[in-house]
Amino acid sequence: MSRFQFPKSIQSRPVYGTLSARTGKAHLMVADAEGAEAILDLAAAEPALMARVHVIYIPKDTGTTYVERLRAAAPAQLYVGPSFAAAQPRLRKALADAHMGLQIYLAGTEGLIGLAMQDAIAAGFPDGAIQTEHRGSVARRVQCVHCKGITEDVSQSPFVCAHCGLNLFVRDHYSRRHAAFQGVCIDAEDPGEVPASEGLYQ
């Protein structure tokens, strides 16, 4: 199963719900990897909805696992893209073209949800129009507080910053503006003494 029960955390850390169909003329669904399952669950519960849905989907390492089932759910538009960055111009166009009342559904990894949320908020959509559901990998986007570079898909802590090479531990402190958790040097006080990496929720 692709669902993960996140432990209770601090108040800046996002919490995710379960997607549910809302009434409305237009619906935008953005998902990556196992996030497709959340869309398929919604389509199974409300098949009629899909005729008004634009799906933007990035399979990541799930390859073709969900693509045919998404197509079979018959959304009005289905886009399958190679990366979020590749999908972003299309997402922004969809948000810019949308009329008031567009319902937005985000599903998948925290990185995908955070990035799509950034674009939706920048386009002027209120929080209340955006639903989220976490599925799949618990890896995070992490901003290095020192060099400001963001490392994608971080699943271990500490990890090496992809930009400056410092050893960072991953905090639960989260910035919506950066769509990222915060990474802080773990061996600043004892240079070179880096504890063994562990999975984020181990």
Add this chain to the structure above:
Amino acid sequence: MTIQFNDETFYDDYTFRNSEWAIRRFPFPFHEDSYMYSVNLEPHLSLRPGSVFEKTFDVDEHYVSEMRDRARVLAEDPLRCQSLPHMTLAGWDLLELIMDAKAREYPDLFELHRDGDRWHWINKPLGIDQTFTFLDETTLPCGPMEYITRQAQGDFALLDHRDDNLWMDAGMVTTQADWSLDFDIGMNFYEWHAPVPKAHEMGVFQRALKFLLNLQQGAPVRRLNWTMTVNPLLDTSPENYHKWGVQKTSVTPENVGSKYHLRVELQTLFRLPRSNALAFPIRCYLIRLEDLATVPKWGRRLHRVLRDLPEELATYKGFIRNRPMIVDYLSQFDDGAETSPGIWPD
């Protein structure tokens, strides 16, 4: 009185020193022999001539050197000063608040002459003479918040008030106790305080927010907060933690009294008139332990507070590894005598 401004540094060779005057007026933050979080807000009224609570924005002997240090930090990292687009008006509100207070309370140092929207600002200690049009950004060399906070000691946050919450949407942050403006900008009151242990469960933030949402114009409030810092480093930022963190290992029983500083923040909050935002100045005062202990009551009390502080707080405040050494050093100043209530020296 005329202030003699020190020529000193807050990094590298750390030539920062407090004069006897600065030691005696230091804002000692403990009114009793123990410490726990509380919503310790009080009206920001003028109190005790000569104390740091006398003026709206205290100016002291470190002013010129602190402003030089701010310029240095900003040159290295411009992200320490950020303002989201809707916060410009609050920046003007802040500029007016600071210029007006400084000119009124320190007429020998600052002058503000207004002719309608045409303002003339003179800052003698920094050698600034600026004519500009109020509310016209093109007439200042930078945005209004940046302009005035390059001339005012302490960090500044501007908090937007909407949706029954406060949002940290602008700030000038170069003398912080280990938090990142670049990361926290745009967060609401609960979110930017999220990493603080214990206080959420105690209801401190709910009560503080409720109070602050009702803050009125002309009725500012203040509180003190504190931590411990190795060397008189103003810029204890997370951005540079990988550079300064190692200084914590340079402390020995021989140098702990001169290396370790009590770091006190005088936090004030003002409702701003045009933007309805809150200005949140966070002014940092540093004092060496050996200087602090020249006031017998403070030496005694700090020993007791640090000795008995819950481990979680000592960890959060970043001095857990050196606490035994600090407490051991301070114990020589604690003869067990009773201390008087309140923060003032006997």
